[in-house]
Amino acid sequence: MSGPSKPPLIWLNIFIFLSSFLVAALLVPWYGITNGYGVEHFIWFLVAFSFCNLSITAGYHRLWSHKTYEAHWSLRFLFAIGGAFALQNSALHWSSDHRIHHKHVDNNDKDPYSAKRGFWFSHIGWMLREYNANTYADYSNCRDLHKDKIAMWQHKYYVPLALATNFGIPIAIGLLHGDIIGMLLIVGVLRLVLSHHSTFFINSLAHIWGSQPYTDKNTARDNAVLAVFTFGEGYHNYHHIFENDYRNGIYWWQYDPTKWLIKSCSFLGLTKKLRVTPKIKIEKAKAKQALSTASRNIDQLPNASMLNEALNKEFEALMGKLADYYDLKKQVLEAKKNDLAKKYENSLLKMRYQQMKQDLAAQRRSWESMVAQYA
Ligand SMILES: [Zn+2]
Ligand SMILES: [Zn+2]
16 A cells, blocks of 8 residues: 555554544534534633643743743643643653754755645644654753653653543533533534644644745745634744744734733733844844845846846845944933933934934835835
């Protein structure tokens, strides 16, 4: 059947994915027709689904894989439980895979879920065979996690934790509402299947479908639709270039509940040292990407060299203004910090700053209208 080069199948994973999918597709609607579901099924589904997915996005991904902030042990404990409930292996194992994914993104030989191997492989195929049997011997790319007692505890007891949460939580809720089977189907199986595939979309769809505002050096995309189903992880193009940022959707209007959770927890003292990328770096990356797209399109035009020269001049002007503006901004912040606030109010610095702000805004407009012509 299968070619000699293909590694052996992992039957346990195949059984879990296939049986849960079949139950969700067949038994869940059948039970709904014969017995009916109440509003409590829907509410508990949402609670359990959010608990699982946020444990993966805020815990496994932004905390353990990327260290974008620090979290109180109680929060790490919740993420460890939710991650086992999500049935995505231990945080240590997950982070090890994920760090390789970032380091060798799109490299078919090294990236464990390389999107260049196609939708199916990056979505789920990579978990169905022993593709990486020898990479997990020591988790040497996660030495920092070896010092995290909760992560190591979860790794050691992952199987009992996964079984206890996946059966225990739905059964407990079922006892509460007098419908054990209904809750096992909705909070157990349907929640698991949807939580699995919404997370898997980050590795598949978020590397295929969407825009590339920050870089086209890898396949990662920004996709607002995916962000809705993935608690904000749809802004994957941004994430792959600035992986140390606790945010994926950086603008206030971008839907990133994982970011909101991490930030809210910082007000309660549960998270700290939230890392963000300096604004100037973000804007530079964006302008560079727009430059490369525009100049590629200009190359098709008859007067390419002249247009490219003008484009590059505009780009350099923008870079210069950006550097000046952020430099001045730093000085302003410094002045305020040194309790020079009152002096600052009427100072020359303030005037220069306001002027520079306007200059930069004008330069941005001019740059944006230029690249828009060749987008
Ligand atoms: Zn990542
Ligand atoms: Zn990725």
